[in-house]
Amino acid sequence: MSTSPDAHHRPRHRAAHPGETSRPIEGGHAPTRIERAGIDPGLFVRANPFLDAVWDANERGTCIGAGCGECGALEFRRMLGAIDGADPADAVNLRAAALAARDAGAAPTRLAQALADLDFDLLRLAPRWLDALDTALFHARDHGMLVHVLAAWVRREAIPTRVLDLVLFRHARYGYPDDRVADLWIERCLEAGSEAGDDGLMETLLLSCPERVGAHPPAREAALRTARHSACVRRVISRLGDCA
Numbered sequence: 328m329s330t331s332p333d334a335h336h337r338p339r340h341r342a343a344h345p346g347e348t349s350r351p352i353e354g355g356h357a358p359t360r361i362e363r364a365g366i367d368p369g370l371f372v373r374a375n376p377f378l379d380a381v382w383d384a385n386e387r388g389t390c391i392g393a394g395c396g397e398c399g400a401l402e403f404r405r406m407l408g409a410i411d412g413a414d415p416a417d418a419v420n421l422r423a424a425a426l427a428a429r430d431a432g433a434a435p436t437r438l439a440q441a442l443a444d445l446d447f448d449l450l451r452l453a454p455r456w457l458d459a460l461d462t463a464l465f466h467a468r469d470h471g472m473l474v475h476v477l478a479a480w481v482r483r484e485a486i487p488t489r490v491l492d493l494v495l496f497r498h499a500r501y502g503y504p505d506d507r508v509a510d511l512w513i514e515r516c517l518e519a520g521s522e523a524g525d526d527g528l529m530e531t532l533l534l535s536c537p538e539r540v541g542a543h544p545p546a547r548e549a550a551l552r553t554a555r556h557s558a559c560v561r562r563v564i565s566r567l568g569d570c571a
Contacts, residue, residue, distance in 0.1 A: 376410045377441040378449060381459045391455055393462040400462045407466045410438040419466075438463070439472035443479035447487050457489060464497065474504035481511045491516050492528045500535035513539060521545035526557040533563045 384391050384403050391403040404419045435443065442463060450456050467473045477494065480486060491512075498504065499512040513536055520528050521543070529550055532540050540546045554560045 375441050380406045381453045385454045391462055392458045393465050403462055404466055407438055407463055411436045435475040436472055439467055439475045442476045461493060468503060474508060477504055477508050481515060488519060488523055488525050488528055491519050492531050495535055496531045517543045517546045521549045524549055524553050526553055526560060529553045530559050530563055537567050
């Protein structure tokens with residue numbers, strides 16, 4: 328993942344992907360990939376309230392970037408809270424309640440369960456899906472529900488590289504949601520980094536846990552291979568060598 332936390336966040340008036348037409352907050356929008364194919368987006372979202380919120384936010388032109396310096400994706404976060412029955416007037420982050428819920432081992436909320444059950448293939452059809460997922464994971468973390476989501480994901484047979492990278496960069500490298508799940512997530516990233524040779528994931532691994540990469544021979548070899556064609560990975564390896 329980019330070393331800039333806000334690299335993936337777009338203001339409302341910007342297009343979500345290269346080549347897409349910019350559109351204003353209100354009014355019409357550029358057709359999405361599945362709309363251009365003549366497919367109703369509703370077919371993909373009705374079974375999952377989080378996917379429904381992502382498509383709804385895109386239709387409205389709602390800001391969904393967790394790193395937005397203007398609004399902090401407040402409207403989208405209220406949409407996520409509404410999935411759990413929160414009133415739009417409620418505070419978005421109830422830190423004390425979140426900690427209490429986590430310590431009590433509360434059952435997953437409706438949003439947490441929707442994230443845990445998420446079909447990544449369907450999610451990736453949505454515009455700005457990575458930004459939406461980023462914001463939702465922070466929302467789950469603030470409300471003591473991140474452990475339910477990541478504990479479910481880490482057991483999956485396949486996890487998209489971009490999702491592995493996002494969670495490692497934002498959460499697991501800092502020990503969230505807990506040491507056990509964070510450690511399992513790092514192991515999954517080491518395995519994926521060894522096999523995929525993805526520049527972004529390898530850069531994040533080297534920045535987050537260089538000692539784990541060094542102690543994992545396949546990941547270490549993959550890092551050296553990646554450095555041959557990736558200036559970003561070469562720079563990180565060079566900095567690590569300078570600090571050694």
